[in-house]
Amino acid sequence: MKLPKDRKNNYSENAIKDRISFLSKRSGCSIRYLQSSIIDTELTRGNIENIIGFSQVPVGAVGPLKVNGKYANGDFYVPLSTSEGALISSYNRGARVVSLSGGANVVLVKDSIQRAPFFELENVFKSGEFVEWINKNFNKLREVAESTTDHGKLLDYSTYIQGKIVFLRLSFSTGDAMGMNMISKASEKLCAYISENFPVVRWAIESNMAVDKKPAHINSILGRGKTVTADVLIKEHVISRFLRTTAEEIDKTYRQMVMGDLLAGVLGMNGHIANGVAALFLACGQDLANISESCVGYSYAEAMGKDLYVSLNLPSLVVGTVGGGVSLPTQRECLEIIGCYGRGKSKKFAEIVAATILAGEISLISAIVAGDFIKAHERYGRNNPLSDPGKNQT
16 A cells, blocks of 8 residues: 555655545554644745654754854754664763863865765777877866856866776865765766766766765765864863873873774764764754764874873765755754854854764763763663653653
């Protein structure tokens, strides 16, 4: 049996009620909470199909978090959406430590997003000729690609030859949008122009070499989306009072964790970047699948006398402040809380994300070193009997 649909308006209240009734009968469960939202379902057009309601995940705030960046400068209260107890408290502690240390110094290093079509040629010799043709005609290819968009710009490219197959990795700027739809349209027109002007056997718009929504070394090295780095120097008295450990102990533990990562074959080196990225993405309407590459990052800790230097590198942070899910009401509000909704705000958002993640990394390693990790989860997390409403009802 097919899900009920309203051909005239599939986002109407009646259409949703019909689907809820259908699913309730099929599953034998009462579906109440999915329908409980004040958000107009008409606003979700372009974001979802066959809508049945809203998954409402709690949103907390951390801060103040002092950020010293080119685009984000000042104190921010950052919304994070999560169902993991202790996460907000941990990030809040990290934010306090960072702020008391003068703030997170943040630099946006690079801003580009990729699409990577492949082209099959007659043989390897034709592959070589093809790359030469691309080199000679790139300005024309840029003109063709940019004719499809007001905001996208084709910045550069790289080619990779595997016998008779050529991979063409295109890098675009997309303004304040995450931009994959924008550059897909531009890339398709560029590929069509190539196939009309050079004898290719076949082509496809994506070869997997852009590595969209997957972790990969190439994105870690060359960057994808926003490449952002941040650092902070934490003084001894702050470490002692708020982290309850020493710079030396954190330094030693960090080095042992690096060895653990190497032995495990981990891509990246960090404590829990994924936690902060996921919580920020969920709260602020980002594409959740891009967590996979955005959470690949590198944390570094070094004792400098009795003080502690900590830095962070996020090479492939894929975010936007226009388009996609950022205009949904609650997601828009979360972006507005940090002054990051709309045009001209994506670089500011990226700097705030980096500062927030830095705070989370500092708090986690400190909790592990000081022996507070389990205690925090026992106090704030799901292990607390009072946090389980099911137990209270039985």
